[in-house]
Amino acid sequence: xxxxxxxxxxxxxxxxxTASVYPEPTAAAFELAAELRYDGVELMVWxxxxxxxxxxxxxLVERYGVPVLxxxxxxxxxxxxxxxxxxxxxxxxxxxxxxxxxxxxxVLHPPFRWQRRYAAQFKDEVARAGEHAGVALAVENMFxxxxxxxxxxxxxxxxxxxxxxxPHYTLDLSHTAxxxxxxxxxxDRMGNGLTHVHLADGSGAARxxxxxxxxxxxxxxxVCERLTDTGFGGVVVIEVSTRRCRTRYDxxxxxxxxxxxxxxxxQPTASRAAPKPGAAHSGRRTAHSxx
Numbered sequence: 001x002x003x004x005x006x007x008x009x010x011x012x013x014x015x016x017x018t019a020s021v022y023p024e025p026t027a028a029a030f031e032l033a034a035e036l037r038y039d040g041v042e043l044m045v046w047x048x049x050x051x052x053x054x055x056x057x058x059x060l061v062e063r064y065g066v067p068v069l070x071x072x073x074x075x076x077x078x079x080x081x082x083x084x085x086x087x088x089x090x091x092x093x094x095x096x097x098x099x100x101x102x103x104x105x106x107v108l109h110p111p112f113r114w115q116r117r118y119a120a121q122f123k124d125e126v127a128r129a130g131e132h133a134g135v136a137l138a139v140e141n142m143f144x145x146x147x148x149x150x151x152x153x154x155x156x157x158x159x160x161x162x163x164x165x166x167p168h169y170t171l172d173l174s175h176t177a178x179x180x181x182x183x184x185x186x187x188d189r190m191g192n193g194l195t196h197v198h199l200a201d202g203s204g205a206a207r208x209x210x211x212x213x214x215x216x217x218x219x220x221x222x223v224c225e226r227l228t229d230t231g232f233g234g235v236v237v238i239e240v241s242t243r244r245c246r247t248r249y250d251x252x253x254x255x256x257x258x259x260x261x262x263x264x265x266x267q268p269t270a271s272r273a274a275p276k277p278g279a280a281h282s283g284r285r286t287a288h289s290x291x
Contacts, residue, residue: 012232013039014262015069017198017239018051020255024248026050026057030064036256040069042107042237045094046079054097061101069235070105070196071098077112087111087118091129091137099133105196105235106130106137107170110155119156126166138195140170141186143179146206162189170196173218174210174239177202183219187226197227198239199262210241212254213261224265236262 016038018029026048033041043057050056052074061067073094074082083093094106108126111119126137142159144151153159159179161169169190175198176183187194201216202209213220227236238258245251 011263011266011268012227013069013235014199014259014266015040015042015235015237016255016259017042017044017072017237018048019044019046019072020238020240020242021251022241022243024251027060030060030066032252032255033066034064036252036259038066038238038259040067040235042070042072042235042239043068043097043101043103044072045074045097046076046082052082054100057097058101068098068101068103070103070107070237071101072107073109075109087115088121088125091125095129095133095135095137098135104134104136105168105170106135107196107198108137108139109142110139110157110159110161110164112154113156115156123164123166136168136195137166138168138170139164139166140172140198141175141179141181142172143175143181143208144206151206160186162186167193168195169193170198171223172198172200172239173213173220173223174198174200174202174208177204177216177218178206178208180204183223184226187223194232195234197223197232197234197236199224199236199258200238200240210239212240212258213238220261221265224262225269228266228268236266238262 016029016033018026018041021029021032027050029041043051045051071094074090083090098106111122130137139161141161142155144153144159171187171190171194173183176186199213201211201213201218201220203216240258242251242254
């Protein structure tokens with residue numbers, strides 16, 4: 001099931017976003033990351049109470065032996081009041097959480113357009129928030145929203161953070177699909193500021209699909225290979241949607257396939273080989289039914 005056994009894997013770390021197990025809870029992500037031998041997790045801080053409780057998260061790290069490699073700040077539309085209604089406070093708490101959990105990166109979305117005061121402060125806050133904690137605040141590319149045929153950009157000043165310029169970036173390939181952006185061109189624009197990658201896919205539909213990499217139109221393999229060839233020093237995070245999975249077995253299969261894809265294409269050029277048909281599903285020995 002794994003292209004390279006984790007015991008000898010020395011490539012770019014591949015982490016599992018805790019959002020990838022939704023609607024299962026944060027604890028399930030740690031369990032599955034340990035079972036499938038991911039290198040760590042990205043903690044999505046949102047409505048799940050455990051995700052907001054950093055001592056509880058530290059307990060999961062200890063229990064499963066899976067480190068937190070990044071923290072995704074509560075900046076989704078549904079998490080605007082998690083920790084605080086003040087988005088600056090949420091950034092600072094996210095940085096403190098990352099420092100406590102020894103994670104190197106905090107993932108942030110650009111401000112929403114209605115957050116005018118926050119938008120005016122955002123660039124300066126991002127630039128200085130991690131200075132003392134040694135945490136990189138990596139601003140993520142987003143996408144327009146289409147409703148009733150009307151396309152709008154809900155982010156200020158836009159959905160492409162390279163238009164503003166930040167020290168660190170997160171490249172999300174599901175978002176490039178939804179935006180109709182050229183992922184490789186965006187990778188080039190992010191340049192040495194590219195710190196973090198959300199590896200997922202999209203069909204090009206005007207919505208955030210978070211498909212398993214390789215199942216859509218995005219250059220997921222090319223991005224991974226470019227990262228390896230250029231000496232990328234960050235983390236690649238599997239952030240896929242498994243919400244339609246009816247059982248834990250099905251969810252485990254998708255997360256195993258995603259990990260296999262990432263490790264195959266993050267290998268050095270001489271080691272890369274095409275996966276055999278069905279390889280992604282050949283080793284689901286420990287998958288079990290959903291609770």
